[in-house]
Amino acid sequence: MFKMKRLSLLLLCCLLITAASGQEKKRKKPSSPAYKEKKAREDAKFLNKQWWLGFKAGANYSKVSVEKTYSAISPTNYEFSSIAKKYKNYDLVGSQATLEVTFYFKGFSFSFQPTYQHSRFFYTNSYEWSSETDADNHVQLNFEQEQKVDHAIIPLIVKYDITGDKIRPYVQIGVYSAILINASKEVSINGIDNAAGGVNEFKDEALILGAKDLFAKNHWGLLGGAGLNYNLGNNVRLNLDVIYRYGMSNIVSTKNRYDSDRLAGVGDAMDDLTLDNLTISVGCLFPLRFLSSGFKTLDLK
Amino acid sequence: MSPVMTRKIYILILFIVGMFSSCTEESNPVYDTDNFTTIFDNNQFDASFFPIDMRQTPDGGYLILGGRKLDESDFTGIYLLKADKFGNFVKEIEVDETSVNPIAKLTAFQNKYYFFCMDPITQEAQLADVDAELGAVTITPVQGGLTYPTAASFVDDHFALLSYDNGNKESVISLISVSGGVQASKGYSIGTGEDVEEPIINHFIRTGRQFPFEVGKVSSNLYFFNGFFNYTFSLVFTDISSDDPQGVVQGQQDDGGFSAVTSLGGSKFASSRFNFGDNFVLPNENLSTTGNSSSTDLGGYSLPEMVENASVRILRATIDSKNVLIYGTDTKSKQIGLLFYEESAGTFLSSRYLGFSNPFEIANLIQTEDGGLAVCGTTYLAGRFPRICIFKLSKAKLSENLN
Numbered sequence: 001m002f003k004m005k006r007l008s009l010l011l012l013c014c015l016l017i018t019a020a021s022g023q024e025k026k027r028k029k030p031s032s033p034a035y036k037e038k039k040a041r042e043d044a045k046f047l048n049k050q051w052w053l054g055f056k057a058g059a060n061y062s063k064v065s066v067e068k069t070y071s072a073i074s075p076t077n078y079e080f081s082s083i084a085k086k087y088k089n090y091d092l093v094g095s096q097a098t099l100e101v102t103f104y105f106k107g108f109s110f111s112f113q114p115t116y117q118h119s120r121f122f123y124t125n126s127y128e129w130s131s132e133t134d135a136d137n138h139v140q141l142n143f144e145q146e147q148k149v150d151h152a153i154i155p156l157i158v159k160y161d162i163t164g165d166k167i168r169p170y171v172q173i174g175v176y177s178a179i180l181i182n183a184s185k186e187v188s189i190n191g192i193d194n195a196a197g198g199v200n201e202f203k204d205e206a207l208i209l210g211a212k213d214l215f216a217k218n219h220w221g222l223l224g225g226a227g228l229n230y231n232l233g234n235n236v237r238l239n240l241d242v243i244y245r246y247g248m249s250n251i252v253s254t255k256n257r258y259d260s261d262r263l264a265g266v267g268d269a270m271d272d273l274t275l276d277n278l279t280i281s282v283g284c285l286f287p288l289r290f291l292s293s294g295f296k297t298l299d300l301k
Numbered sequence: 302m303s304p305v306m307t308r309k310i311y312i313l314i315l316f317i318v319g320m321f322s323s324c325t326e327e328s329n330p331v332y333d334t335d336n337f338t339t340i341f342d343n344n345q346f347d348a349s350f351f352p353i354d355m356r357q358t359p360d361g362g363y364l365i366l367g368g369r370k371l372d373e374s375d376f377t378g379i380y381l382l383k384a385d386k387f388g389n390f391v392k393e394i395e396v397d398e399t400s401v402n403p404i405a406k407l408t409a410f411q412n413k414y415y416f417f418c419m420d421p422i423t424q425e426a427q428l429a430d431v432d433a434e435l436g437a438v439t440i441t442p443v444q445g446g447l448t449y450p451t452a453a454s455f456v457d458d459h460f461a462l463l464s465y466d467n468g469n470k471e472s473v474i475s476l477i478s479v480s481g482g483v484q485a486s487k488g489y490s491i492g493t494g495e496d497v498e499e500p501i502i503n504h505f506i507r508t509g510r511q512f513p514f515e516v517g518k519v520s521s522n523l524y525f526f527n528g529f530f531n532y533t534f535s536l537v538f539t540d541i542s543s544d545d546p547q548g549v550v551q552g553q554q555d556d557g558g559f560s561a562v563t564s565l566g567g568s569k570f571a572s573s574r575f576n577f578g579d580n581f582v583l584p585n586e587n588l589s590t591t592g593n594s595s596s597t598d599l600g601g602y603s604l605p606e607m608v609e610n611a612s613v614r615i616l617r618a619t620i621d622s623k624n625v626l627i628y629g630t631d632t633k634s635k636q637i638g639l640l641f642y643e644e645s646a647g648t649f650l651s652s653r654y655l656g657f658s659n660p661f662e663i664a665n666l667i668q669t670e671d672g673g674l675a676v677c678g679t680t681y682l683a684g685r686f687p688r689i690c691i692f693k694l695s696k697a698k699l700s701e702n703l704n
Contacts, residue, residue: 250326
């Protein structure tokens with residue numbers, strides 16, 4: 001399903017590039033030097049202001065930071081650290097697709113980039129029971145839990161174009177709000193049971209369950225990043241965009257932490273977490289203001 | 302850039318950040334006390350713990366009276382556990398083996414928590430007390446040579462104790478002072494012969510079925526006990542002085558009887574009964590406190606989801622100003638089932654199920670100071686290690702069960 005979405009976006013980009021290229025071919029050349037000079041001045045003035053519309057999509061890697069640890073298991077004779085969750089950061093690839101609307105003014109851009117983001121993060125923990133008198137009496141359970149969380153990201157971004165050449169690098173900062181769309185968890189349990197008369201290594205079938213209630217409906221954060229725009233010279237910019245989203249609030253529902261009997265029953269409870277994402281996107285941008293009714297490009301370089 | 306412009310930009314940035322951050326779900330420590338699930342784990346393979354009763358302490362925490370498996374005895378060891386208001390483990394005490402077989406109820410009285418237990422050598426009843434912080438456990442022998450304590454409750458500043466006298470083969474109901482003195486006591490024959498006694502002894506050494514012994518007060522000078530009388534597991538009404546009971550609701554030897562009884566005032570009772578494995582819920586039933594009657598004639602709601610001869614606990618609770626009865630029981634799906642009934646009419650309201658993935662069994666349920674519900678039970682971690690657990694449900698969640 002998600003692959004289809006990305007394919008559709010790519011096709012849309014290609015169509016727009018083709019259309020824009022066609023417009024470029026129809027462009028009429030100025031007839032005299034005076035006209036050219038006047039036109040250049042007008043274009044330069046015109047270029048100080050522009051609206052851009054674009055699409056981009058790409059991959060993201062997630063990192064979670066634990067604000068407060070929770071567990072349904074409370075040890076009575078051993079340290080909690082031995083069963084604490086171990087998170088694997090920047091380990092699983094997520095994805096995102098973004099619609100971009102940007103207003104450019106004298107080197108600065110103010111950008112609204114609603115994004116559908118699919119994040120994945122992972123943690124493991126294990127429990128062990130053993131006997132002081134019989135070494136064979138030993139059971140170990142290992143839990144692997146993958147979280148898949150979909151958010152609608154609503155950011156406001158300010159960009160600054162470092163140079164105005166054909167390749168236009170920029171830096172950007174902003175703030176975003178994220179609205180939870182969906183979430184699921186995949187829990188895999190494996191272990192070793194020595195108490196059955198031999199070494200019994202087992203692996204249960206993964207448990208996949210909806211977990212939307214376990215996550216906060218909203219969270220927010222700050223973002224910063226950099227990117228490159230490459231002017232194709234035909235009304236179109238190709239865009240490479242790197243953003244680091246730094247979560248500022250808890251992504252876990254504090255009210256519903258223990259609502260999943262399936263998870264609480266095996267001792268799991270979500271920690272309070274903030275979510276960071278490193279996103280890498282590629283896409284294209286199209287101007288919305290044109291020099292003439294013939295959709296002439298604004299980019300001179 | 303002019304200072305005015307700079308200030309405007311700062312204000313704009315603050316406004317935008319404030320707007321974005323205002324929509325987030327705030328953490329609140331109250332949520333952590335409102336709802337939680339805790340399983341108290343011990344990493345010893347051979348360890349076995351189960352709860353018997355629970356009380357909330359003034360600091361919002363929980364004190365659990367439990368049992369533990371003993372290596373050198375057929376009896377059950379005493380285990381006490383303190384959890385904080387978030388359900389986190391605070392302290393535990395494994396009382397030494399000079400006292401065994403703790404029984405419900407765990408009673409709060411004058412800043413102390415009392416329960417009865419037994420001397421493993423003489424089988425005589427003992428009264429134990431401990432403070433809310435689980436300091437030292439004090440154990441006092443109960444006077445009068447009462448043996449095999451099976452159930453207790455606290456009424457009118459003294460304990461009602463049901464015990465078993467294996468010398469005279471009698472169920473004995475007594476009133477005991479807080480200092481352990483016997484104020485009144487009366488025994489009623491369970492019948493003659495070894496066969497009659499066998500299920501009782503098996504109950505004590507946990508090699509057989511655990512019977513739902515109970516004792517309490519109905520009204521002035523009228524007490525009841527749920528125990529063995531005249532060859533059957535019966536609900537017996539007595540004034541603790543007459544040689545014969547005032548009333549008996551008979552069961553079917555040890556195959557039928559009441560699994561839980563709570564007096565609602567007068568002759569009204571909320572109860573449940575078992576009969577050859579089947580379970581019946583009677584949330585509002587007039588029981589005859591005089592003469593002889595039979596529990597099998599009472600009918601009741603049959604609940605096939607309950608395990609055979611299920612353990613049942615009944616809690617009278619007030620939720621949203623409505624008096625309700627909450628039945629807690631064990632289901633065939635290995636969950637703890639909660640059944641909500643309106644107290645005045647006994648009409649069914651709703652149900653809720655706790656626990657999954659591993660088996661869960663009920664021990665007791667209490668209404669908490671915040672209007673919520675705490676349920677303690679046994680779960681089997683990794684499907685095999687018996688451990689104590691607490692489910693805490695908020696008042697808001699309980700309200701969902703009324704609507």
